Each structure stands twice: as C-alpha cells, then as structure tokens.
Amino acid sequence: MSKKSNHVNSNSADLDSKTSVIIVENLVKRYKELIALDHFNLDIKEGEIFGLLGPNGSGKTTTINCILALLKYDKGTIKVLGKEMKPDSYDLKRNIGVVMQNVAVFDELTVYENIDYFCGLYIKDKSTKKQYVEDAINFVDLDKFRKFYPKKLSGGLLRRLNIACGIVHKPKLIFMDEPTVAVDPQSRNNILEGIVKLNEQGATIVYTSHYMEEVEQICTRISIMDKGKNITIGSAPELKKMIKNTETISIELLDIPEAVLEKIKNINHIYKTEYIDNTLKLYFSGGRHNLINVLDLLKKEDLHFGQVYSQLPTLNDVFLELTGKELRD
Amino acid sequence: MQTFKTYFRISKKYLQGFFIYVPIFFVIMMLMVNQQTEKTETKFSTSSIKISIFDHDHSTLSKSLADYLGEHHKLIDIKEDMDTIRDEIYQRNIDYILVIPEGYENYINACAQSPSAENTDSFTNDANTTDDRMLVTYKIPNSRFAAFADSQINKYMKIYSTYISAGADREEAATKTISTMSEETTVTIQASEKEAISYVHIFYTYMTYILISVVTLCISPILILFNENKIKSRLNVSSVSPLKINLQLALASLIYTFGITLLFILTSFVLFKDEMVFDKTILRIANAAVYALICLSLTFLLATCLAKQNMLSAIVNLIGLGQSFICGVFVDRALMSKVVLAFGRVFPAYWYVNIEEELNKYKHITDFTDSSRHTVIYGFIIEILFAVILFMIGLVINKNKKN
Ligand SMILES: Nc1ncnc2c1ncn2[C@@H]1O[C@H](COP(=O)(O)OP(=O)(O)OP(=O)(O)O)[C@@H](O)[C@H]1O
Numbered sequence: 066m067s068k069k070s071n072h073v074n075s076n077s078a079d080l081d082s083k084t085s086v087i088i089v090e091n092l093v094k095r096y097k098e099l100i101a102l103d104h105f106n107l108d109i110k111e112g113e114i115f116g117l118l119g120p121n122g123s124g125k126t127t128t129i130n131c132i133l134a135l136l137k138y139d140k141g142t143i144k145v146l147g148k149e150m151k152p153d154s155y156d157l158k159r160n161i162g163v164v165m166q167n168v169a170v171f172d173e174l175t176v177y178e179n180i181d182y183f184c185g186l187y188i189k190d191k192s193t194k195k196q197y198v199e200d201a202i203n204f205v206d207l208d209k210f211r212k213f214y215p216k217k218l219s220g221g222l223l224r225r226l227n228i229a230c231g232i233v234h235k236p237k238l239i240f241m242d243e244p245t246v247a248v249d250p251q252s253r254n255n256i257l258e259g260i261v262k263l264n265e266q267g268a269t270i271v272y273t274s275h276y277m278e279e280v281e282q283i284c285t286r287i288s289i290m291d292k293g294k295n296i297t298i299g300s301a302p303e304l305k306k307m308i309k310n311t312e313t314i315s316i317e318l319l320d321i322p323e324a325v326l327e328k329i330k331n332i333n334h335i336y337k338t339e340y341i342d343n344t345l346k347l348y349f350s351g352g353r354h355n356l357i358n359v360l361d362l363l364k365k366e367d368l369h370f371g372q373v374y375s376q377l378p379t380l381n382d383v384f385l386e387l388t389g390k391e392l393r394d
Numbered sequence: 395m396q397t398f399k400t401y402f403r404i405s406k407k408y409l410q411g412f413f414i415y416v417p418i419f420f421v422i423m424m425l426m427v428n429q430q431t432e433k434t435e436t437k438f439s440t441s442s443i444k445i446s447i448f449d450h451d452h453s454t455l456s457k458s459l460a461d462y463l464g465e466h467h468k469l470i471d472i473k474e475d476m477d478t479i480r481d482e483i484y485q486r487n488i489d490y491i492l493v494i495p496e497g498y499e500n501y502i503n504a505c506a507q508s509p510s511a512e513n514t515d516s517f518t519n520d521a522n523t524t525d526d527r528m529l530v531t532y533k534i535p536n537s538r539f540a541a542f543a544d545s546q547i548n549k550y551m552k553i554y555s556t557y558i559s560a561g562a563d564r565e566e567a568a569t570k571t572i573s574t575m576s577e578e579t580t581v582t583i584q585a586s587e588k589e590a591i592s593y594v595h596i597f598y599t600y601m602t603y604i605l606i607s608v609v610t611l612c613i614s615p616i617l618i619l620f621n622e623n624k625i626k627s628r629l630n631v632s633s634v635s636p637l638k639i640n641l642q643l644a645l646a647s648l649i650y651t652f653g654i655t656l657l658f659i660l661t662s663f664v665l666f667k668d669e670m671v672f673d674k675t676i677l678r679i680a681n682a683a684v685y686a687l688i689c690l691s692l693t694f695l696l697a698t699c700l701a702k703q704n705m706l707s708a709i710v711n712l713i714g715l716g717q718s719f720i721c722g723v724f725v726d727r728a729l730m731s732k733v734v735l736a737f738g739r740v741f742p743a744y745w746y747v748n749i750e751e752e753l754n755k756y757k758h759i760t761d762f763t764d765s766s767r768h769t770v771i772y773g774f775i776i777e778i779l780f781a782v783i784l785f786m787i788g789l790v791i792n793k794n795k796k797n
C-alpha cells in the first residue's frame with residue numbers, strides 16, 4: 066500500500082522538468098461518421114504510470130492504436146520518445162511494449178513458447194532471449210504453467226500471459242490496454258502490483274481502464290476521457306480537488322420529517338441533499354467536522370437511524386460532476 | 395527466423411489433415427492396385443495359354459511346332475474325342491486345341507516348294523474351310539488368347555515356309571524357325587508389358603487429390619492464425635517489419651509444401667522403384683512440384699479469404715473431391731463424358747492428369763510424338779498460370795482487406 070500511495074502522491078507540478086515520452090497534439094480520428102478522437106492532447110513524462118480513464122467507447126484503445134501507428138489519423142501530431150511515430154519506425158518500436166486489450170497469443174503454443182516467440186521478435190541473442198523469457202515468466206508468476214496451452218489457462222492467467230508477451234523484451238515504454246478486464250480480484254491485484262514493479266524498474270507506462278479504483282491505485286496522473294475528448298488531466302488528488310464535493314455522508318433513515326430536513330440543509334458546507342430508498346445523502350463542500358455536526362443534529366431531534374457512513378470523493382464523482390453521468394453504466 | 399521456427403512449431407498442431415488423408419491415399423492405392431492386378435494377370439497370361447495338341451503327323455515340323463508351343467504355353471493332355479474337346483473348351487479348362495493332320499509336313503513342304511504357291515498365308519482352317527490337309531483348331535470364341543495362339547502359329551508356319559522355299563531342308567527349317575520365333579516372342583512380351591497398367595501412373599494420378607487436400611489442410615490454418623487481426627496488430631507493433639514476417643511465412647510454406655510433396659515422391663520410389671524410368675520420373679517430379687505450387691497458391695488464397703478455420707475442411711473437400719471426379723483422377727478418362735471433361739479444364743488437376751496420361755503412353759520420353767510433347771508443355775504452362783493467378787487473386791484480396 067505504501068508504494069501505491071507514493072505514486073498517487075507524486076505531484077504533477079514537478080513533472081514539467083522531466084522529459085516527455087509521448088506528446089499527442091490535437092489528435093483527430095474519425096471512423097467514417099463517428100469522431101472517435103476529437104482534438105485530443107496528451108503529454109506523458111518519463112517514469113509515469115499514466116492512466117487513460119473513460120467509459121466504454123470513449124476512445125482509449127483508439128488513442129493507443131494511433132500512438133502505435135496501427136491506425137491512420139485525420140489530424141494532429143504524435144511524438145514518441147522524441148520521434149515521430151510511423152508504421153516503419155522499427156527502432157522506436159524496439160523500445161515499446163504493448164499489452165493489447167484482446168489477448169493476442171497463439172493457442173497452438175505453450176506459455177513458454179508464446180513468450181519466447183514474442184521475445185524473439187525483439188531480441189536476437191539466444192542467451193539474452195532465454196534469460197528474458199525466464200524473467201517474464203517469473204514476473205507474471207506462470208512458472209508452474211510454462212508447458213500449458215492458453216486454452217487451459219483461467220482468464221486471469223491468460224491475461225498474465227498476455228502481459229508477459231508484451232513486456233518480455235524489457236521495453237522502456239509500455240502500453241497496457243485494459244489488462245485487467247474480466248479478471249478475478251486476486252489476479253487483478255497481482256497484475257497491478259506487477260505494473261507498479263515494472264514502473265519501479267524504470268518503465269514508463271500508459272494504462273487504460275474503466276475501473277477508477279485501479280487507476281486511482283496505481284497511476285501517477287490520469288486523463289479522464291469521454292467521447293474522444295480529454296475532460297481533465299491530473300493526479301487523483303488533484304482531480305478530486307477540482308470538484309466541489311469533498312465529502313458525502315449517507316444515513317439510513319426510515320422516515321424524515323420535513324422540518325428536520327430543513328434544519329439539516331442548514332448545516333454548514335452542505336450544498337445538496339438527497340433522500341432516496343430510505344437513505345439520506347448529504348453532499349459537502351469543505352468543512353472539517355461535518356459528520357459530528359450531522360450526528361449532533363440527529364441526536365437533538367431524537368431521530369432513530371441505522372448505518373451512517375462518510376465517503377471521500379471518488380473519480381466517479383469527478384466524472385459525474387464533469388460530464389453529468391456515471392463513469393460506469 | 396523466429397517466425398519461421400514458430401511456423402513449424404505450430405504446424406505440428408495441424409497435422410490432422412496429413413494423418414487423415416495419407417491413410418486414405420494408401421487404402422485407395424491398394425484397392426486400385428488390386429483391381430489392376432486382376433486385369434494384368436489375365437493380360438500377362440497371353441504368353442502362357444492352356445493348349446492341347448493332337449499330333450497325327452509325327453514329323454519334324456509337327457514335333458518342333460508342338461515343342462515351340464509347349465515352351466511358351468501350358469500343354470494339357472486330354473482325350474481326343476469331340477465331346478471331351480467341347481466340354482474342356484466350354485468350361486474354359488483349355489483355351490486352344492490344335493490338331494496337326496497326318497501328312498501335314500509333306501503338304502506344307504510341297505506348297506512352299508511349288509512355284510505356283512497356293513495360299514501360303516493361311517495354315518489353319520477357319521470357320522469357312524474344312525481342308526483336312528490343314529491344321530484344325532478349336533478355341534473359345536472371341537478369345538484374345540485364341541487369337542494370340544492363332545497368330546503365333548500362323549507366324550511360325552509362315553517363317554517355316556519361307557525357310558523351305560528358300561531351299562532349307564526340313565530339319566534346318568525347323569530349328570531356324572524356332573530361333574527366329576524366339577526373337578519375335580521377346581518383342582511380343584515386351585509389347586504386352588508396356589501395355590500393362592502402371593502402378594506409378596495410378597500413384598501419381600491419385601496424388602493430385604491427396605496433395606491438394608494435405609497441403610491446404612496443413613498450411614491454411616497456420617496462415618489464418620498469422621492473419622488474425624489481433625495477432626497481426628500485435629506483430630505490427632513489434633520491431634520486425636511485416637514484410638520480413640511474411641517472407642518467413644512464405645519460405646516456411648514453400649519448404650513445407652515441397653517437403654510433403656517430396657515425401658510422396660519418395661514413397662513412390664520405395665514402392666515402385668522397379669517400374670520407375672529415369673526420364674519419365676524427372677517429368678513426373680516436375681509435374682508434381684508445379685502442381686504443389688498450385689496447391690500452395692490455393693492455400694494462400696483460402697487463408698486470405700477465411701477468417702476462421704471452421705469452413706476450411708468443407709471447402710477443401712469440395713475442391714479436392716470435385717476436381718478429382720471431374721478431371722479424371724478417380725475415374726478412367728476413357729469412361730468419362732466429353733462434357734464433364736470439358737468442365738474439368740477449369741481445374742488444375744485436369745492439366746496435371748493430362749501430362750500424367752501422356753507420360754503413361756510411352757516407355758521413354760524419347761518416344762514422344764509431337765502432339766504428346768505439345769500436350770505436356772502446354773500442361774506445364776497452364777499449371778504455372780494456375781499457380782500465378784491464384785496467388786495474384788490472394789494478393790489482391792489481401793490488399794483490399796487492409797483498406
Ligand atoms: N474499427 C472501428 N470502426 C468503426 N468504429 C470504431 C472502430 N473501432 C472503434 N470504433 C468506435 O470508436 C469509439 C471508440 O472506440 P475505442 O475502442 O477506442 O473505445 P475504448 O475506450 O477503448 O472502449 P472500451 O473500453 O470498450 O475498450 C467507439 O464508439 C467505437 O464504437
């Protein structure tokens with residue numbers, strides 16, 4: 066946990082001094098009528114775990130595919146490791162690792178053979194290759210499964226194999242497109258820890274997800290995307306600071322008299338109240354002892370209540386406030 | 395050569411096609427060979443016919459003729475009695491019965507020596523004549539054996555008469571005739587050998603079906619894998635150019651295809667090495683190699699068109715079986731309708747079999763007539779065109795897919 070919070074706490078202010086690994090300017094990508102990316106901008110610095118967070122169809126994969134020159138785009142410039150990225154930029158590609166959203170391995174090859182094949186696309190020297198393959202197998206903890214065929218692996222293990230194939234050549238820059246989709250929590254944590262480890266070993270990571278908890282957990286900075294647009298960029302605390310909400314208190318109440326509700330609304334720092342499904346939700350902006358104030362009032366009014374809990378804002382709240390909709394449908 | 399190596403690793407998972415079709419090949423080969431042996435046995439026995447001889451002449455000539463026939467055929471003793479003769483012929487225990495009348499030698503000598511030589515072309519009675527000075531024969535009607543025996547006896551007698559009229563004495567004429575005849579017989583036997591159905595021919599004809607099935611079924615799935623979008627994208631972001639990867643796939647496919655072809659060719663050597671004639675074998679190998687290229691082009695085309703393997707074996711069966719029936723791989727072309735064969739021209743197997751049929755006609759390619767040579771060259775050209783055109787179509791579809 067301590068490591069993770071280190072990441073989250075790193076401040077984007079001192080990033081200016083670092084070198085940019087990826088610069089995307091005014092990127093426009095159309096699929097026929099549909100505008101998948103609309104003047105999209107990014108500046109990813111060396112050593113970051115940069116999160117692209119957005120709902121399904123917001124354009125995360127399209128962004129990555131454009132950066133990797135897998136897709137032609139209509140407008141804009143993309144620079145990777147200081148150079149323009151083209152389909153034949155093989156020297157650049159040597160330093161890039163990609164973990165695709167769709168698992169891209171050969172069902173006909175074992176875990177070991179798959180990793181070996183993808184490693185061999187980058188590494189020619191035999192003994193180095195062998196060492197790298199072993200490292201990757203250990204990294205994703207698939208040692209016991211090295212002779213297994215992908216069809217025999219569970220979803221989580223398969224994802225780990227996909228990751229191993231993407232990072233086996235020890236690239237400086239790694240793209241991971243939703244590597245934790247359809248993975249059980251145990252495997253997910255393994256994968257997240259692995260990503261942090263890769264970052265600690267010096268890799269810059271571009272990570273996409275529509276799970277805000279993950280992004281919050283590991284990313285140094287996050288771009289929140291919606292409909293091909295960049296809504297905001299910053300570290301998780303920065304993003305949360307940007308919005309009005311600082312705390313949400315929920316109280317289980319069977320009934321609430323109108324008069325009491327009026328009094329509650331007058332508590333300091335409350336800017337919104339909601340009573341739905343026997344739960345009273347109070348939204349605060351600022352204030353230090355909001356929970357105490359609320360409980361004091363309820364006691365004074367002699368109201369019986371069930372569970373009470375206080376929540377700090379999440380990225381979902383950020384997304385909600387900025388777009389007017391939930392991150393997850 | 396990472397992709398090249400991995401290609402063959404993957405290929406091990408797609409050998410079903412090989413293991414299904416190769417046994418089928420050998421089973422059908424064996425059936426065909428069996429069927430043919432029955433035919434050829436009867437054919438070879440032309441040189442060994444079951445004959446009974448009744449010699450009433452007891453002369454030098456009659457003895458030497460009987461000796462000669464006895465040497466080449468199987469002599470069987472039966473009672474000289476009309477009923478027995480009829481029964482034996484009817485039951486086909488005996489193919490041919492020869493009666494040499496008393497005074498036959500004298501009669502023949504007289505004929506040969508007389509300047510106004512009578513009809514010396516005929517030595518046996520046929521259905522219309524009953525000259526009791528001439529040979530009498532009984533035989534199974536319309537039998538090829540009987541005809542063969544007739545012609546042998548006639549030839550014998552003609553040669554004998556020639557020696558006599560040239561002034562040789564009876565003893566001398568008889569020995570000379572036998573030695574002349576034995577030279578002739580070797581020729582006859584050789585001729586019948588050439589006519590015999592060739593196993594090599596069956597093998598190489600039938601190979602069209604097997605080769606196209608095995609090559610497409612073994613190779614297409616691998617190419618389809620590398621064609622899959624997710625794998626393609628993954629390879630496109632690697633530091634190896636798609637051109638290099640495709641070249642490795644192409645090289646591996648070529649080697650694989652020729653490997654499979656070579657395996658069949660070697661099998662034909664092992665099975666029929668006695669029957670293989672050097673110059674014809676070279677052409678057969680060339681024909682198989684060009685045809686293998688067509689199979690490879692078709693494989694490439696199929697892999698380009700099919701996103702998944704599920705349809706593959708159905709399509710391969712359709713093409714493989716279909717063209718085999720239409721082009722005369724499974725059925726003797728002589729038995730096929732001209733219309734069907736005309737349709738066959740749109741399939742590569744037609745041209746392959748064309749060459750193979752031509753090769754089967756001759757013992758050596760030096761015996762080729764101009765029209766045979768033409769058929770073979772034309773066949774090769776069209777086969778190469780097939781390979782090129784199928785490959786081109788694949789390339790065009792591939793290009794369009796990208797966009
Ligand atoms: N090949 C394509 N042709 C047409 N439209 C496409 C294509 N690929 C993506 N899109 C559309 O572009 C938009 C962005 O898609 P993209 O895959 O980049 O989203 P995403 O954020 O990666 O979504 P997800 O979380 O589902 O992976 C979507 O509306 C999608 O339907």
Ligand SMILES: [Mg+2]
Pocket residue numbers: 125126127166242243
């Ligand atoms: Mg995506």
